[in-house]
Amino acid sequence: MQYSYQQLAAQLAQEITSSHYPIGERLPSVRSLAALHHVSVSTAIRCYRHLEQVGLVEARAKSGIFVADWKMRRRDSGTANTALHADASARQRANREALQPVSYDKLRSLQHRMSELYLLTEQPLQWGLHLASAAPEWYPTADLSKIAQRLLRQHPEMLGEYPTGTGLPALKEQLVQWFSIFNMEVHPSELLVTNGSTEALSIALRAVAQAGDSVVVESPVYFGLLQVIENLGMRAIAIPCTEKDGMSMEALDYVLEHQSGIKAIVVMPNFQNPLGCHMPVKNKKRLLKLAEQWDLAVIEDDVFADVAPSTAFTERAQPLKSWDRHGRVIYCGSCSKSMAPAFKIGWVAGGRFHAKIAALKLSLSLVTPLVEQRVLSEFMQSGAMHGHLRKLRERLAATIPLATRAVQAYFPSGTQLISTAGGWWLWIALPEEVDTLVLLRRSVAQGLSFTPGAMFSNADKFAHFLRLNIARPWGRDMERALQLLGELTRQLLLETGDRGQISRPQN
Template identity: 70%
Template sequence: MQHSYRQIAEQLNQLIRSHQYQVGERLPSVRTFADQHNVSVSTVLRCYRYLESIGMIEARAKSGMYVADWKIRHATISGATHTKNQEPEARVIEYDKLRSLQHRMTELYSLTDQPLQWRLHLASAAPEWYPTKEMSKIAQTILRQCPEILGEYPTGTGLAALKEQLVRWLATFSLEVQTSELLITNGSTEALSVALRAVAQAGDTIVVESPVYFGLLQVIENLGMKAIAVPCIEDQGMSMEALDYVLEHQTGLKAIVVMPNFQNPLGCAMPDKNKKHLLRLAEQYNLAVIEDDVFADLSPQTERPKPIKAWDKHGRVIYCGSCSKSMAPGFKVGWVAGGRHHAKIASLKLSHSLVTPLFEQAVLAEFMQTGVLHAHLRKLRERLTANIPAATSALRSYFPIGTRLVSSAGGWWIWVALPVQVDSLVLLRRAVGMGLSFTPGSLFTNSEKFSHYLRLNIAQPWGDNMERGMQLLGELVHELAQ
């Protein structure tokens, strides 16, 4: 049986081909078309999207859908179209598992395999915004001059050249460490995992932020530990008043995991006075602090904010960083400075994944040595910031009353509160069917909070395609809000 949107699409297709709709003519709005045919808004959206995919109509930003010059387009599109009798069927996503701490990260990442036009669920920037050409040239030079690097078995705690560059880089924002105090990891997730294992064991309780990065919650769950959430203040990060209360009344605590700079998903920075306060509390209650600083290099603040580790005099803070947001997402190279826990972290890393491959480390070391990292980050921040007005305008234009932009997060993503009656998991199910993904707010908590929130990646060139995606999502929110 043919889907209803395909039936309507075929009817409209015939009207266009018989010239009852002329090339360049504006089609009825989604709502008007839905009323005329007594169907849902989502059905009309799928109809329009299908006709756009076969070159019959085209979207114009903030204007609507228009009949395309389909005779010309059909010459290039029809060949691919006629090789298929139906749209490809994607693997069924088990949306209910997104509510489970054990499965949510796996299920969310499975969205990457879906045939989506708008992949807005991960906190990643457009590939062309990274120095890929420069790194490619460096990689080729390394392979020509030192091909044996691919045959060497990596040993130790990381490539000395990379650790030397990292020490220089960390010093630019008041973090003084020695190369012997750094360990290179397979991304920041491994850094967080080995840090947690170094200071706690199954059954122990870890203090986390709320909302918090969903990957951390799954790591804690998989290690058999428990997370207790401390609420964040939207413009300051973890509430010190709430943290004071939890530390005074909760037993079995071993560590505080915090993202004080460019918090995910709020995008806020903790004031320096609060960072110092948190460190004092950790000392008072003899807790480790695990600091996740992966986004701070791209913080929208004028100056790169200092990490908590910069005030650590007793090796209590375990500092975790990565190149995945700032330099090369494809490399998945991270690092950890473990302070008093460093020897144990190094041992756990060795037993967990041995060592980190050398080739990617060599490329990063050479790239950092060229001295262009500051310029690259400045340009990336400018590109990200430039998207904020467009995203804010789209949210106002397409989303219903009751929608609130909580944070534009420096242009990486927008953290949005929808009307309270809208369940963002239900919204995701519908949106994926329309070719669009995002991260539901309920993934950022181990409670029932944030069910009407969502995080939407906007870190890519803004144009008609992104505008159409925002319009589509806004229409779906309108439908659920009613």
């Protein structure tokens, strides 16, 4: 029989309360429990975590899992009995979550994932490595500052002007010229400037679908997109991605044939987050054919493509929009990764959906502030963007061998470095016994944060994965950060009772 973790937890709870496992007895290790009941290691971990939350078991550092003094806790609280039943109501589950002592446990709920992760930035963290942004000094801050100061000196009245329109015409002209470099033809009238790429994605989704509809997404996928989809009352259907090809076209074809109610495909074909992969040209063209066949909109998130690794500037990957001849692709981009994270300026080219997108933008946030648009426009017009991006890519690439060696040196055996993502982040698979939500809780206490893998799925996936930002100057500080994370991972592995499985990987 294949157990869910709730079924397994209910069985163990019954055995504990019937004294089959007396108080203080050591329970099977995670690996042993998984083998005994023919379940995955991650299911066994979730089972023990659930039992720990309701007070039936306790994890002891470097010793294993033991039966807790649940009788005493029941007398003290009077509430543990209801927590023993696997079919507890949603209200009871919510109450247990509210009583959890560590707020980061809420990351297991999709509704709280992004908000709880961003709360980490409000703490004094020595190593805040959970965001996908480069070091501030790697952006053209001095050039942008000079432009801004000159504009404000010459035109201080701009601060008193109320912004109107769909975007600064000069910026839209610069963007159109930039798009032409990678064979994407867009007229300025077809372009809308937004408050970052998140707004672009949100209004794009609202233009092609409504609450109750389904949209296809990648798996793993950028967690902010999942949050937007959930907030709009839509349903995300995940299609697996690989490090080589991106979204699986075979799986997409199958889903489109067998699922109803799908309105759009949301995809990041160039430098996918978190895998860092590129979709081959043949797959891009096939995706467009499938969208045409099933009359679907395609929402393309191209926010990382300008900073993707390349040996020459001209090798910048073409977006899906370059092959779009029917206005079916809604193209979304932003300057937040390439030029100025603080500006939060994005853009969307809506194709056949442009009029509806413009109307939605008007009702949502009216306009986008103009001062930042003017600064960005002049920076792009100066021609400095080419050199900046080339230098940024070089800096990012330089961190890759250093970070790779650190993972090999400090992380336990069984760790897999899936992707170095061009020097932006590491996408790491830890041994299956490691729950990165638990690891995050412990690392934050030591001043270090990362993004747990559970953030990148709307299902029960990637629990032992993590994304770790490395887009910053490498030195002793970063070396120490990876050493600390490796040590915390080893300690967590020891607590599963599988101490014999832990060793340093061979370099």
